Amino acid sequence: MCGTDSKFGEMKALILVGGYGTRLRPLTLSRPKPLVEFANKPMLLHQMEALVKAGVTQIVLAVSYRAEQMEQELSDEAKKLGVSLLFSHETEPLGTAGPLALAKDILGASDEAFFVLNSDIICEFPFKDLVAFHQSHGQEGTIVVTKVEEPSKYGVVVYGEQGRIQSFIEKPQEFVSNKINAGMYILSPSVLRRIQLRPTSIEKEVFPDMAREGQLYAMELQGFWMDVGQPRDFLTGMCLYLTSLRQNNAAALHLGPGIVGNVLVDPTAKIGQGCRIGPNVTVGPGVVIEDGVCVKRSTLLRGATVRSHSWLDGCIIGWRSVVGQWVRMENTTVLGEDVIVKDEIYINGGQVLPHKSIAASVPEPQIIM
C-alpha cells in the first residue's frame, strides 16, 4: 500500500488493473493496457472520469505489473480530476477478489459502499444509478449486468423481478438468461469480511455465496457495453462508443470534407486532400494522414502516419508507426509501436510487434515477430 489519506464520508473505488494485458498485444508490449488510448483517452481515464462524476474521491488501482509508468502518467490526470489515486501492488496475482483484501484498510475505512471495476470495460458508466439502486435494496452487493446476444459463451446471471440474484450459470447449454456480469459492482464494506488475502475469484468464490444468502442484486445496464481487452473487441467497442458519443456529445465528433459517419479526430492531427475517413475512426494526436487515404473502423494512435492512397479497414495503428503509400490493411491488423509498413504492401489480419519493418505482404492472418 502506498499512503492512506481517505476522508470519511466520501466514495471510493477499486479498479482491477491486473496483469500483462497479453490479449491486447502487441500494443501492451509498449504501454500498460490501462494507458492504451481508447477513443483518444487512456482506457482507465474513461473509468476514472466517470467515477469522479459520480462523487468518488479516492480510487485504488490494483496492479501487479508496470506500475511505475502508470503512476507517472495517471497521477497528473488524477490531479486534474481532483481525485486521489492509490496504487495497491500485488506481489503475486490475487485474482479478482484478493485485491479487495489487500486494500481492506482503505475500502473498509468507512461504512460507505465502494465501487469495484474491471479495467477493460467500456460503457456509459451508470455509477449514480448504481448507488441509488444499491441503497434502495439495502443488501451487501449489487452487480451491473448487461444483455448479450449469445449468452452460451459467458457465465449468465439469473435474478428475480426486484433484481435479487438467484444463481450464476457458467456457459449455459440451454437458454436461461441473456444477462451477464458486466464487471462493475458496488459493495458494502461488510463484503470485505468474506474475502481473504489469497488468490480468489470474486465471480466464482464470493458472489455465489452472497447470492445464496440473498445479499446480491443485479442492475441492468442501459446502452452499450464492451470488454475491449482484445483487438477485435477494442474496435467493436470503439464503434459503440462513437455511436454513443453521437447521441450524448455530438460536438466532440469531427466534421469536414471526406468525413463519413462517426469520426473522432484530435485537433493536432492532419488530414490531407481527397481522403475518406470513417465511419468509426479515431485519429490520435499528431497523426498525419496524407492525401487520398481511405480509413474505416480503425484507431490511429498518437504520432502515426498513413501515407497517400492507402486503404485501412479494421486496423489499430500503433504509436509513431508509418504506413506507406498504396498499402492495404484489413481484418483486425494491429501494428505495434513504431512499425514501418513499406509502400504497396498488403496485410490481412497481421499482428505486428513493435519496431518492425514490413517489406513483404502478409496475405493470411499471422503474427509478425
Added chain:
Amino acid sequence: MLKAVILIGGPLKGTRFRPLSLDIPKPLFPVAGLPMIQHHIEACVKIPNLKEILVLGYYPASELAQFVTDMVNEYKVNIRYLQEFTALGTAGGLYHFRDQIRSGNPEAFFVLNGDVCADFPLVEMLDFHKEKKGSSLVTIMTTEATRQQSMHYGCIVQDRDTSEVTHYVEKPSTFVSTLINCGVYICSIEIFQTFAAVFNMRQQEYYNDAGGNGNGKEAAVIYLETDVLMPLAGTGCVFALQTSNWWSQLKTAGSAIYANRHYLALYHSWHTDRLARGDLTAEEGKEKSCNIIGDVYIHPTATVHNTATLGPNVSIEAGAVIGPGVRVRESIVLSGAIVSDHSLVLHSIVGRGSHVGQWARVEGTPCDPNPNKPFAKMENPSLFNSDGRLNPSITILGCNVTVPSEVILLNSIVLPHKELTRSFKNEIIL
C-alpha cells in the same frame, strides 16, 4: 531477295493464354504497346532486301485483316495473311503455301514462331546462313537453357567447330543438351524439296493403309521439328546459331508480363520515343505528366492523371483511363479499361473495357524465370498444382470485367463480362 513467314497457329492453339485469347487472337495481344507479332514484323523489316512478310495460320482471315492493313500502312512492306484450311503443322503450312513463298525467287526465307518473343538476331542469322551457303538448308536460332528446363524444348547437339547440328530431339525425357531450339529459322529455298519428300512419303503411307484412317493424322500435317529437323540432323545441312540475346516462349498470360518488360527494355536501344517520359512539365507546352518509374509505354490516346504513378514495366493501351493517385506496376492495362482513384494494380493484366473501382487492389504473383539460375527460362506452369489448387499466378481480368471499389483481387483470373461484388483470392471466377 528474302521473305519471312510468321507462324501464328489458330484458335485451337494458345488456350493457355485464356482468358486473354477469348476476345482477341493471341498473336494480336499487345505487349509493350504492339500486337505480339508486330515485334516479329519490326525485326523483319530491319533486314535489307526483305520483300515480303507472310503471316501463316488458320484464324479466320477476318480476324487478321485489319492488323495486316495497319502493318502494310505502317511499314510499307508487303504483308499478307495466308489462311490454312486446317492445322497443318509447322512445316505443313509452309509446304501448302510453297508457291506463295517461292514466288519472286527469294534465295532464303525466315520462319518465326509467333508465340516466342525475343531480341531476334535476324541479321546475324542471315550472315551466318550466307556463310554456310551451299551446305545449309536450315539455320536454327538456339539459346542455352538449364539442364532441367532443356527437356521441355527441342534439344540440339552441335559440332563445336562447324556449328553443324549433329543431333536433334524434340522434348526428350532424358537430358540431351542444354542448347535449345528457339523456334526461329532461316531456310534456303531448297528446303521445299525436303518438305516435298516428307509430304509424298506421308501421302504414300496414307493411301497404302487400306482403311484410310492411317494413324489418325491428317496426311498433309508436317512438323518442322520432328519431321524435318530430326531426320536432317547429322546430314550436314542443318546449322545452329547460338544467341545470348533475350528470348522466351509466350505461352501463358503470365509470360506476357515478362515479355512486356523485356520488349520495353529493348526500346531503349532503338525506339526511345515509345517510352513515356516522367519529366515533362507544364512549361514544355504539355500538361504535367504523371510519375514514371522505369520503362513505361502509354498509348497516345490513353488518359493518365498527373497524380498517378506508373512503372516500372507497365503498358497502357489505347483509350485506357488511369485515374488520380493510381499506382500501376509490372502490368498491362488493355484498351478502354478504367482504373479509378487510388487503386493499385500489380503483376496483373486489366482486360479490354474492364473497370476497376476506387481504392481497389488488383495483385498477382509474378512467375518470372529464376534470376539466380543462369539461362533459366519462364516456367509456364499449369493453372493447377498436383493437389488441384490454383498455382499463384498473375491476376488477369478478362474483357469488360467490373471490380468494385475497395476490394482486393489477389492471384485470380476473372473471365470476361463478369461483375464482381466482393474480394477474391486465389480463384478462377467463371
